[in-house]
Amino acid sequence: MCHRKCLSVAGLIFGTVLIILVGIIGWIVMPIVVDNHIKEASRLTNPKTLELWENIDVPIQIKFYIFNVTNPGALLENKKFNFEEHGPYVYNVKKSKKVKLSQDKITATYREINHYYFDARDSTGTEDDVFNIPNVPLIALAHGAYASLTADQLDDFKILLTYLVGNERLIKENVTVREILFEGWELPSILDMVPEKLKPETIKGGKFGFYKNKNGSDTGEYVVLTGDKNHEEFGHIVSWEGMEELEWWYTNGLDKNSSDHFCNKINGSDGSIFPPFITKDTTLRMFIPDMCRSVWLTYHSDSSYHTIPAYRFKFPWDFTAGPTCNKNNKCFCQKQHQKLNHHCWSGTSRLFTCKQGAPIVTSLPHFMNGDDELFEAIEMTKPDLELHDSHLEIEPLSGIVLNSMLKLQLNVELQNLPEMEVFKDLNFTQLTESPSILLPIMWMDNTHHLDTSHTKELRMSINLMIRDIIVTKWVLLVVGGLIIFASANFLIVSLKRTDPA
DSSP states (O other), X not given: OHHHHHHHHHHHHHHHHHHHHHHHIIIIIHHHHHHHHXXXXXXXXXHHHHHHHHBOOSOEXXXXXXXXXXXXXXXXXXXXXXXXXXXXXXXEEEEEEEEEEOTTSSEEEEEEEEEEEEOTTTSSSOTTOEEEEEOHHHHHHHHHHHHXXXXXXXXXXXXXXXXXXXXXXXXXXXXXXXXXXXXXXXXXXXGGGSOGGGSOGGGTTSEEOTTTTTTTOEEEEEEEEOSSSOGGGTTOEEEETTBSBOSSOOOTTSOTTSGGGGGGBOOSBOSSOOOSOOOTTOEEEEEEGGGTEEEEEEEEEEEEETTEEEEEEEOOXXXXXXXXXXXXXXXXXXXXXTTSOOOOOTTEEEOGGGTTTOOEEEESGGGTTXXXXXXXXXXXXXXXXXXXXXXXXXXXXXXXXXEEEEEEEEEEEEEOOXXXXXXXXXXXXXXXSSSEEEEEEEEEEEEEEOOHHHHHHHIIIIIHHHHHHHHHHHHHHHHHHHHHHHHHHHHHHHHHHXXXX
C-alpha cells in the first residue's frame, strides 16, 4: 500500500514540476530564444541576411499609367484639358547592391543599382504607343527664366523662346512610351543657346525623358546602421549622398536646428528593410529620393499574406495635408521666386527646390486626398480608394515586407506668365480662382511581393516555429495536468482503502 502512495505522491510532484518547467520554458525562456533568433537575423552582419539584401530576388515591378491629353489646344480656347488614363505599362525591376561594412560593423555603405525590363505580357500596350503629354522641358525653361532673369535678360530669352517654340506647344504631341520614360525625345538644337543655369539636369544632353539615364543607374550612396548594436536601428539611414539632412526644404530666416525643418530629416530606412517587433503603434518611416523627402505609414488593419499574419500600413491623412492642416508640412510649402505664386494645395508636394527650379509637383494618384480646386481647370476621373491607395503589409515579428504597393503621381505646375510668348494667351481665370494649375503626367505603382519560395521559407522559420512552441507547451501542460489529476485520484483511492473507519 505504501508503494502505491509513494507512486501517487511522486506523480503529483512530477506533474507539478513539469507544469512549472513548462511555464518557465514556454512563457519565459522560449520567447527569449525566439526574440534572439529574430534579432540575430535583423543584422546586416548576419551573412545570410546580407546576401539576401545585396541580391534581391523577389518579384518587383513598376507600373506606369500615362495621362493622354485628348484636346491639346483646349486651354488657348479657355476650355479644360481632358486627361485620359492609359496603362499599365509594366517594367520588371532587378535591384542589386554592393555593400561595404565599416570596420566596427556599425554601419554599411552601399549604392543600389536598378535595371528595368519591359514586361509585354503584363502590359496593356507596347512601348510604341503614342500619347500627348504636358511639354515639361518648355514649361520648366519658361518658369525658370521668368523667375530668375532680370528684365533685360528676360527680353533676350524671350527671343530665344520664340525660336524654341517653333513647332513646340504647351502639350507635346505624339510621344511614344519609350520616349516618355527611358529613351527620351529629341529636344530642339536651339536649347544649346540657353544658359546652363536655366536648364535642369533632366533636359541636358539633347533629350528629355522622365526616367532617362535611370536604367542601370543607382539611387545615390547610402550609409545605414547594420543593427549590430541595436536591432531597433536596423537599416536606419545615417546619410544619403553625404548628407545627414536634406538641403531643399529650409525656410529663410529660420535656424536650421528648428523643428520647423522637419521636412529635411532623412528618416527611417530605404524601404527594403525595417526593424523587427513591429506593433500597431509603430510608425514606418522611409526615405524616397524621387520624392526628395521622407515618408511615413501608420497601422491600418490586421491582414494576412498566404496565411502569414500581417499588419497593413497606409499613408495617414496628414501625410499629404496642407500646412494649414498639418503644421509639420509647412516646410514642404516652399516660397518660390517673388514673381511666382506660392500657393500650396493639400494632397501635393512641390519639388521645385530639389528639381533645379523645374515646376514638378508630386501627389497621390488622381489627386487623392487633394483640394477640390485641383479639378477645376482639368477633366479627369476622380480618385478611387481601391485603385489608387497605397499600402504595405509587414510580418510584425521579423519586420519583413510581405507585399507593398506604393503609388505616386507626377505633375507639372503651370503658372500664368504674361511676359512669356507661349504663355501670354493663357487664361485660367474663367476656369479656376487658383493662380496656377497642375497638369498630371503619369502615376506609378511600385509593387513588391514575396513569391512562393520566400513565403514558405518565412513561414517555416518564424510562424511554424512559434506555432510548434505554442502547441508543444500546451500539450505538455495538459500532460502535466493529467499526471497530477491521475496521481491525486490514485492517492485519494489509496487513502480511502487504508481508512480504519
